[in-house]
Amino acid sequence: xxxxxxxxxxxxxxxxxxxxxxxxxxxxxxxxxxxxxxxxxxxxxxxxxxxxxxxxxxxxxxxxxxxxxxxxxxxxxxxxxxxxxxxxxxxxxxxxxxxxxxxxxxxxxxxxxxxxxxxxxxxxxxxxxxxxxxxxxxxxxxxxxxxxxxxxxxxxxxxxxxxxxxxxxxxxxxxxxxxxxxxxxxxxxxxxxxxxxxxxxxxxxxxxxxxxxxxxxxxxxxxxxxxxxxxxxxxxxxxxxxxxxxxxxxxxxxxxxxxxxxxxxxxxxxxxxxxxxxxxxxxxxxxxxxxxxxxxxxxxxxxxxxxxxxxxxxxxxxxxxxxxxxxxxxxxxxxxxxxxxxxxxxxxxxxxxxxxxxxxxxxxxxxxxxxxxxxxxxxxxxxxxxxxxxxxxxxxxxxxxxxxxxxxxxxxxxxxxxxxxxxxxxxxxxxxxxxxxxxxxxxxxxxxxxxxxxxxxxxxxxxxxxxxxxxxxxxxxxxxxxxxxxxxxxxxxxxxxxxxxxxxxxxxxxxxxxxxxxxxxxxxxxxxxxxxxxxxxxxxxxxxxxxxxxxxxxxxxxxxxxxxxxxx
Numbered sequence: 351x352x353x354x355x356x357x358x359x360x361x362x363x364x365x366x367x368x369x370x371x372x373x374x375x376x377x378x379x380x381x382x383x384x385x386x387x388x389x390x391x392x393x394x395x396x397x398x399x400x401x402x403x404x405x406x407x408x409x410x411x412x413x414x415x416x417x418x419x420x421x422x423x424x425x426x427x428x429x430x431x432x433x434x435x436x437x438x439x440x441x442x443x444x445x446x447x448x449x450x451x452x453x454x455x456x457x458x459x460x461x462x463x464x465x466x467x468x469x470x471x472x473x474x475x476x477x478x479x480x481x482x483x484x485x486x487x488x489x490x491x492x493x494x495x496x497x498x499x500x501x502x503x504x505x506x507x508x509x510x511x512x513x514x515x516x517x518x519x520x521x522x523x524x525x526x527x528x529x530x531x532x533x534x535x536x537x538x539x540x541x542x543x544x545x546x547x548x549x550x551x552x553x554x555x556x557x558x559x560x561x562x563x564x565x566x567x568x569x570x571x572x573x574x575x576x577x578x579x580x581x582x583x584x585x586x587x588x589x590x591x592x593x594x595x596x597x598x599x600x601x602x603x604x605x606x607x608x609x610x611x612x613x614x615x616x617x618x619x620x621x622x623x624x625x626x627x628x629x630x631x632x633x634x635x636x637x638x639x640x641x642x643x644x645x646x647x648x649x650x651x652x653x654x655x656x657x658x659x660x661x662x663x664x665x666x667x668x669x670x671x672x673x674x675x676x677x678x679x680x681x682x683x684x685x686x687x688x689x690x691x692x693x694x695x696x697x698x699x700x701x702x703x704x705x706x707x708x709x710x711x712x713x714x715x716x717x718x719x720x721x722x723x724x725x726x727x728x729x730x731x732x733x734x735x736x737x738x739x740x741x742x743x744x745x746x747x748x749x750x751x752x753x754x755x756x757x758x759x760x761x762x763x764x765x766x767x768x769x770x771x772x773x774x775x776x777x778x779x780x781x782x783x784x785x786x787x788x789x790x791x792x793x794x795x796x797x798x799x800x801x802x803x804x805x806x807x808x809x810x811x812x813x814x815x816x817x818x819x820x821x822x823x824x825x826x827x828x829x830x831x832x833x834x835x836x837x838x839x840x841x842x843x844x845x846x847x848x849x850x851x852x853x854x855x856x857x858x859x860x861x862x863x864x865x866x867x868x869x870x871x872x873x874x875x876x877x878x879x880x881x882x883x884x885x886x887x888x889x890x891x892x893x894x895x896x897x898x899x900x901x902x903x904x905x906x907x908x909x910x911x912x913x914x915x916x917x918x
Contacts, residue, residue, distance in 0.1 A: 370428035370472020377465035377640045378421045381773070384458075384658045388770050391722035392661050398718045399766055406785035406821050413494055413760065413781040417702045419774045420639035420667075426632050426694070428472025429480060435471040438611055442467055444577045445604050452584045453597035459647075463601050466644040467608045469637060474616045476632045478625040494760040494781065495701040500902045502747070503854065509746075541735065544876060545727035545885065595651055605644050633693040639773060642670040652725040662725055664772045665710065669732050672707045672893075676742040676903045702779070704904045705761065706769045709779055711893040711900075713766035715823045715886045727882070730889035733900065737840055737892040738872060740865020744892065745840065748899030749857035750848045756811070756896045764894075766822060786817040791825035800834050801842060808845040812837075815895040819887060828883030832874045836884075839867045841891040844899055 431439060446460040490496075584600070620627045633641065646666035647657070656662050713719050714729040736742040756762060765780040790798060794816050802809040820826060843860045850856065875881045893900045 369430055370469050370476075371425070373465045373468035373472070374425040374428070374637050374640065377462065377469060378425065378636055380458075380462065380465070381640060381643060382421050385660050385663060385774055386658050388660050389722060392659075392768070392770070395718040395722050396768060399713070399716050402718075403765070403785045403821065406787065411765075411780045411782040412763075415493070415495065415702060415705065415779040415781065416776060417699070417706060417769075417772065417779070418776045419771055420636045421773050423634065423636040425637050426476075426634050428469070428632070429475045431468075431471040431475060434615065435475065435612065438608060438615075439464075439468060439471060442604055442608050445580055446601065448577050448580050448584065449597060449600050449604075453594070455594050456597045456601055459598050459601045462644055462647070463605045466641055467605065467612075470609060470641065471612055473632050473637070474612055477630075478616055478619065478627055480632070482628070491696070491698045491701075493698060493701075495705055496698055498754070498759070498761065498901070499697065499701060500750070500904065503751075505747070509854075541872075541876065542728055542731040545731055545882060546724055594654075598647075598651065602644070631693060635693070635695055635699065638693050639667055642667060646670060652723075656724055659723065660774060661723060661768055661770045664769050664777075665725060665728050667772060668703075668707050668710050668769060669728050671703050672711075672729070672732055672736070672900070673742075675704055675707060675900060676736055676744050676747070700904070704901055705764060705779055706767070706772060706777065708761060708894055708898070708900065709764045709767040710769050711889055712764065712822060713768050715819065715890045715894070716766055717824055719766075719768070727885070730885050733893045734875070734885050734888045737864060737888065738836070738868025740861055740868065743903050744861075744899055745844055745864050746857055746861035748902040749844055749860060750897055750902050751852040753811075753845070753848045753897050756814070759896060759898075761894075761898050761901055762818070762896050784818055785821035786814075787820045790816055790820060791827070793828060793830050794820055794826045796830050797834055797837070800830075801838075805838065805842050805846065807849055808842045811845055811896060812842060815891065819890045819895070822890070823886055826883055826887055827880070828887055829874060829877065829880040832871055832880075833884050833887055836867055836871055836888060837891060840864045840888075841895065841899075845897065848897055 443464065446463060450457055450460050580600075616625070616627065619625045643663070643666070646663075646669065651657065652659075652662050711729050711733055714726065720726040733744075737744050760781045763781045763784050765782055765784075767777070767779055769777045769779075771777045789795075790813075798809070798813045798816055801812045805812075840860070843863065847853070847856045847860055875884055877884075
């Protein structure tokens with residue numbers, strides 16, 4: 351986040367205390383004011399991708415799909431917080447003031463945190479107490495995307511016992527210094543930092559004292575923290591090892607603690623019968639996007655020069671969309687308010703966001719995507735991390751009962767797109783018959799040969815996707831042994847499960863084994879010679895290749911709201 355505080359904020363952005371509706375509006379204006387337009391370097395990269403695919407004989411576009419920018423849209427009106435919500439906001443403000451006094455560089459970060467939490471308090475109370483709005487009759491959409499929306503299988507809360515942040519750790523620690531870094535959350539975070547930093551070397555690969563450690567340290571004491579202890583933490587621990595990101599970590603820690611507190615408060619109210627939470631929430635298109643920025647701007651913080659670039663923020667938002675896509679059915683059962691797919695949006699808009707997620711992963715597989723911006727490996731590493739932790743529903747809920755036809759599939763034919771204007775001016779997706787190389791490179795051909803020999807039923811589809819991948823990516827030069835071991839136990843296993851008789855147990859088995867192979871092989875993806883090549887291929891096969899396991903995890907079937915470990 352920027353190092354300026356408030357002097358350069360627009361005059362119509364209020365500061366200090368806000369009612370929830372005002373907070374949502376102020377937050378959107380603050381974000382819009384900060385965002386910088388697309389860079390010329392990024393335009394050149396996109397043009398290069400289009401020219402290269404056109405040279406392979408891509409047919410003209412058959413369909414365009416328009417998604418309007420999120421932040422300019424009007425936000426909903428929210429109820430004011432109750433007494434306990436006001437007390438939570440006062441405690442948050444006290445903590446933020448301590449941080450601001452010590453580290454004025456993060457004044458804007460603190461203001462974003464205040465506004466986001468005020469909006470969140472109002473959204474929860476409105477969900478619980480506002481009278482139900484008159485439902486508009488749903489109009490069935492017949493667009494190319496909505497015709498492909500999956501029918502989700504029935505699930506119960508017991509099916510999601512695996513969905514906890516305290517789940518299976520990675521067997522190989524990314525950092526050897528502290529035990530808590532041996533977790534799926536931190537492993538994925540620091541892995542992405544390494545991938546981004548291989549050429550630039552901004553110091554994030556080896557500065558283990560910074561950033562995430564402070565966040566973990568803060569989370570450990572979050573139940574008992576008060577402003578006195580926070581002051582001691584700042585004075586005693588951070589004075590020597592201060593960086594701007596260290597202070598940002600504390601702001602993000604306060605946000606995480608507040609969000610979990612308000613989530614649990616309203617779920618307890620629901621559980622006791624004091625309120626009844628509906629199976630929807632009042633987060634709109636724009637308010638969801640603004641809410642997710644608080645998480646994203648810390649977890650994947652870019653260098654200050656690029657932090658507010660529109661192309662960077664688009665990747666941050668769609669990173670969370672990908673995460674929510676796979677978590678959706680569990681959140682439908684647990685009542686998690688931040689889940690986008692339960693927001694007050696038409697199914698068509700949700701389908702467009704799911705398509706954007708696939709298009710941006712596909713763009714992240716192109717070599718041109720990684721030149722203009724530091725934080726360009728975020729989308730590809732996110733989807734690979736999800737597929738290899740066993741913590742997400744990518745395989746469990748993404749196994750279809752039978753393979754849909756690949757011919758004429760608009761998801762296969764989505765063209766690579768960085769979705770740059772998704773927060774501001776909107777973005778347009780293009781659907782056109784996808785390109786395919788005539789012959790595979792040597793290493794990709796070896797992968798195809800192994801599949802043909804060991805899994806002949808899955809081979810025709812696997813081989814076709816390799817041809818499409820190399821059209822997007824260029825000749826692949828990754829680690830054949832590592833990529834095959836992962837792919838045969840994830841993508842190929844998923845295809846074979848789809849070809850067999852429907853079996854929830856088999857789908858669960860693929861997910862469990864994906865977590866195991868992730869534990870076994872994750873460290874190889876750090877190899878500076880072949881790691882990025884493997885990541886690109888795995889991201890394509892997990893997110894973009896037919897039968898689109900990521901897309902298949904988008905739906906949810908409403909049920910009773912209940913509580914489990916909230917995954918905030």
